Amino acid sequence: MSLSIALTKGRLEKATVEMLKACGYGTEKLDNKGRALVFPDTKKDIRYFLVKANDCITYVEHGVADVGVVGKDTLMEGGKDYYEMLDLNIGRCRFIVAGLAGHNPLNKTGHIRIGSKYPNVALEYFHSKGKDIEVIKIDGSVELAPVLGLVDGIVDIMETGATLKENGLVVYDTAAELSARVIVNKASFKMKQDEIMALISDLEGMVKYAEEN
């Protein structure tokens, strides 16, 4: 049976396509894509489509995509109605807690205000530390919020830490390690198990190979 795979657009997409290519999948159409959004595999009975990270979960939960590749950050913030079957070990980064130098939000007693694009992640992390927390949702340049005094700290994704440093922010803790995951629609897994397991084991082989080299 044919498989539909939703890939998260951008950086993850490139790394995922590289992995698929190395496993012998026919991903050529994804290399010169123009404005198209759906791409048939040239060797296997698979079609790929490119979506934004949040939409990847939605497509998989509805079974429109059988399989999705999406960052753990998005999974942590969104719904949970799917199987999370593989860590691709690409797109590695972290959720961090940061604040101004000398002002660790974790040491503040009483009410803490945190700015984040990921309110659920921030809430869960601070609740697990038993803190009284209020999250203010910020959509872009989260680093600005503590600098201007809107919040006591932020929970955000960090890759290199350069932006944080430039704005005088200090990392106080890691809330979670992140990387790209393969998620699978539950009903698809029942009806197309052989095809899906073949894909997973191909990709798993690549992950192991990359670890060893």
Place this chain on the structure above:
Amino acid sequence: MKQIQIPGGMRDLLAGECAAKEELRKRISAVYTAYGYQPVETPLIEFYSTYQNTFTSLKEETLYKFVDESGQILTLRTDMTLPIARVCVTRFGQDEVPLRFSYCSNVYKVRQNFAGKRNVVTDCGVELIGLDSTSDPEVLCCALDVMEALGDYEYTLEIGNSDFFRKAFTLSGISENDAAVLADLVDRKEMPALQTFVRSLDLSEEQTAFFTKLPLLCGRNALEKAKQVCFADELRQEVDSLMKLREILTQLGYGEKVTFDLGKVPHLDYYTGIIFEGYISGIGTSVLSGGRYDSLLSKLGRDMPAIGFGVKLDYLLETAPQPQTKIWKLFYPAEKAAEAMIEARKLRQEAPVEMIPWDKDIMEVVK
């Protein structure tokens, strides 16, 4: 212009969809009737406390709540199992078991906004109360007959057993709290986090391998694969009893339709034995689900085993064919109303007739 809207997750069903749903309901009910189940209806509204006291892991935000005139919190029923369990305990005596109930009712659940999810669905199911796991094959057979009756679909019924997991974690000395986390990871087949978590528990090599492989003990040869990773005889016995179950269902001609998934461990505080879900090709969620819940009735004050399952009709509507009924039109002049109705009565022997008054002074039938 401001339109009148309906609350999120709700929808109106119009003629074609209603007919499709009614057809499904009829087919399913016929199976239930044939198995000796008696229909039951319960109120749409229950006390919130009934749910709260029974389901320990109830997510409060998923229930519709309001307050009655005496200040008690009410809720729209979110399932039919609890209302029927309540009926059993309050309306029937201990010696009247086994009881077989069928239902076809709307159930309500608050779900994520803007995700294309339904907050009301029609649940069409059965509950068999007072018989232990000896009756599992009969109930599974009924579920398979229902899947068969839904129409010309490619389907599969997947069976798991929560006792398998329960025994495994008890034998490994895993605490209840850790087991709950573990069950969640296994059930969602969250492999990366599962591997990390299992390593953090103090387990033998065999047990570590068992729990890491558990989510993948599914599909073809699931039971054979399970047998290989079992680390105790108690676990092998559980697999054996599932193999016996498979044998029975194969004898009935359902061998190809049945698969097993031992990594299926949802709601560990609710299900106590077999659990099963039915899937149809082309629908992204399970359409039938059920299982054994031997400890539920004791929470309501009577210790009795029970098992049940239900079909969510609305999930099937996207693929269900819409039966077309031809309706004849009888046009008639207002002053000949009585005559027209006598004519319509005759025509209705053959087909449904709708009557439409008009200005002409003759009657006309459009077929």
